[in-house]
Amino acid sequence: DGGITQSPKYLFRKEGQNVTLSCEQNLNHDAMYWYRQDPGQGLRLIYYSQIVNDFQKGDIAEGYSVSREKKESFPLTVTSAQKNPTAFYLCASSIEGTRHQPQHFGDGTRLSIL
């Protein structure tokens, strides 16, 4: 079945540690996105990529980094510079980056601080 796979489902980070969240899609979609979801707030865009080897910052990119070396993969690193990383992280993809196309989401990674 085609879809988006995020791993791990739960992740714990120690102070000063970088952690990487995985996102893989086999939908052959060009565009991929990372969102953060906090209680009582709408989804907030962290980074997005419309094509391999290119990505742009979203609204809340500080403390995060990404890479897009392969069409299928868009990993997100939460660095120690992100002081409030506890949240539900969602990866999404769409056929093209014009945004009229609906986004397809993975099941998310819940990140907590130890």
Add this chain to the structure above:
Amino acid sequence: GQNIDQPTEMTATEGAIVQINCTYQTSGFNGLFWYQQHAGEAPTFLSYNVLDGLEEKGRFSSFLSRSKGYSYLLLKELQMKDSASYLCAVLDSNYQLIWGAGTKLIIKP
């Protein structure tokens, strides 16, 4: 600033009809999406409206009035599995997707 307003929570009875409203104030408009999200799961696409009027898809319908900055999602013949959060999102003039905080819908037997 850009703003999307949805009720935080609604309760409805199994078999009934419920209307979830979404009002928006954005810099431009290029369409409005509705997504369903069960707790701890991925949001799933329900509908996309870019022109005024009602779009029907089975038990779910979505309405848009661009002049009023208003949309609603109508769910008929409610089932227990419809208990979820419903997210409204607007594409602004820069094709940035602005998300509402979502409406948690609770269905009671």
